[in-house]
Amino acid sequence: MNAPQSHPVLQHFANELRGTFSRTTGSSDKAYFADLCKNLEGFDPDILKEAASRLMRRAKTQTWPLPGVCLEACEVVARERSAAQKREKRAHDGRWGLPEDAALRILVSSDATLALNAVVGEWHGDLVDFIKRNHRMPTGAEVERVVVDCEARKRKQAREEEAELRAVFGKNWGGRELPACNPRKIMWNAFKARRDRFAEKISEAVIAAGPMEGESNV
Structure with missing residues (x-):
């Protein structure tokens, strides 16, 4: 055949099918495989292998499929993989969100x-997380949900902290603080440091933006 034996189409596609197909279409084997390489050149090895696997599973004769049929099989696999990558990217963006x-x-x-109101109410971290996830500002109803969820989380943390204090200090837990090396204390301190960082950045950005609507420089 005109195509060298090391041609990717022969390596990753044709060789996968040699045990299934034995008769080629067209005037000669050389012309068939040269045409096959020309039609399938440029596809990634994984796509070639998957397309070959599908053709093998669906084979009903020992005659090699026409190069156009092989091309269509590769195109189908390529489209499916492209769609899967887009879904994965959307899922990734939804999971990690905006910077x-x-x-x-x-x-x-x-x-x-x-x-600024969110900073005062200490729910600014949840507000920033909403924007990161959704790539937009929340609606009025969504802001209310953010506040409610934040307050619920604060109450939950207070209960967990009390339970941890009781576990560490027993009945004399009142007025005590968890040691800095306590795993939950480390986690809560990390959350607080993150909120403090957000608060500082928000304040700096508001100052840099200048007076807000309704304010005066006088």
């Missing part, structure tokens, strides 16, 4: 007053 700085910029530029 922190981008979410903060959206928050301050969209509603600086809301941003």
Whole structure:
């Protein structure tokens, strides 16, 4: 055949099917495989192998499928993989969301007053997380949900902290603090440091943006 034996189409596609097909179509084996290499050139090895596997499973004769049929099989696999990659990217974006700085910029530029109120109420971390996940500002109802969820989380943490204090100090837990090396204390301190960082960045961004609506430089 005209194509060298090391041609990717022969390595990753044709060789996978040699045990299934024995008769080629067209004037000669050489012309068939040269045409096959020309039609399938450029596809990734994984796509070639998957397309070959599908053709093998569906084979009803020992005659090699026409190069156009092989091309269609590769195109189907390529489209499916592209769609899967897009779904994975969307899932990844939904899981990790916007970068922190981008979410903060959206928050301050969209509603600086809301941003400052969130800092005062200590639910700014949850607000930033909403923007990171959804790539947008929350609606009024969604802001209420953020506040409610934040307050519920604070109450849950208070209960967990009390239970941890009781476990560490027993009945004399009142007025005590968990040691710095306590795993839960480390986790809660990390959350607090994150909120403090958000609060500082929000304040800096609001100041840099200048007076808010209704304020005066006088």
